[in-house]
Amino acid sequence: MTSLHAYAVLDRVERFHGKIFSVVTDRVTMPGGGQADRDYVRHVGAVGVVPLDDEGRVLLVRQYRHPVGKTMWELPAGLVDVAGEAPTSTADRELAEEADLRCERLDLLVDLHTSPGFSDELIRVFLARGLSSIPxxxxFQRSDEEAEITVEWVPLDEAVAMALRSEITNAAAVAGLLATARARDEDWRPLRDPDTPLVR
Incomplete structure (x- = not known):
């Protein structure tokens, strides 16, 4: 259902500006004539990739994430932080950098707002097939936390089970794995053109 009220932004104050995100406060008109301040994170956006091989296995990445203080199972993923780069090109780049893989085919699985209660981050998740290893x-020579990335091939159904057991809690990974399983079970009919325009 579409809201009948137009939530107009009357003013914006930037509280913090960083390479990946900014924190802002918007003064917004509310239904009934009032106004309210809304603090949130403005994010550059990201892509994730589900690499699926011919044996029905997906490649998962283990990476340390400082905000939660632990190593997590994830998909190869990264920021849309290169000016003018198409999301498909970002996906190819991240697949190479984090998984040492190239793919012959990308399909669009799902777009998701990871945490719309406090951030405008939008991540596009692709399915990658026709995989080959990079010599x-x-x-790519990884550094910082990425230097400790490890990867593991897991049967898709087991990866879905890991998500349902809360062994995988990264939102993009959970969504991507569930979408892949559903698309597979429907003979890949739900897959979309990878260049489908983003709807923000």
């Missing part, structure tokens, strides 16, 4: 000499 050792051509691989």
């Amino acid at each position: 050792e000499a051509e691989r």
Whole structure:
């Protein structure tokens, strides 16, 4: 249902500006004539990739995430932080950088707002098939937390079970794995064109 009220932004104050996100306060008109301040994070956006091989396995990444203070199961993923780069190109880049893989085919699985209660972050999740390994000499040299990335091939149904057991809690990973399983079970009919325009 579409709201009948137009939530107009009357004023915006930037509280913090960083490379990945900014924190702002908007003064917004409310139904009934009032106004309210809303604090939130403005994010550059991201992509995630579900690499699926010919044996029905998906590649999962284990990476340390400082905000939650632990290593998590995730998908190869990264920021849309290169000016003018198409989301499909970002997906190809992240697949190479985090998984040492190339793909012949990308399909759109799902778009999701990861936490719309406090952030405008939008992540697009792709399915990658027709995978091949990048030769050792051509691989991206990882640094910082990414230097400790490990990867594991897991049967898709087991990865879904891991999500349902809360062993995978990264939102994009959970959504991507569930969408992949559903698309597989429907003979890939739910897959969409990877260049489908983003709806913000």
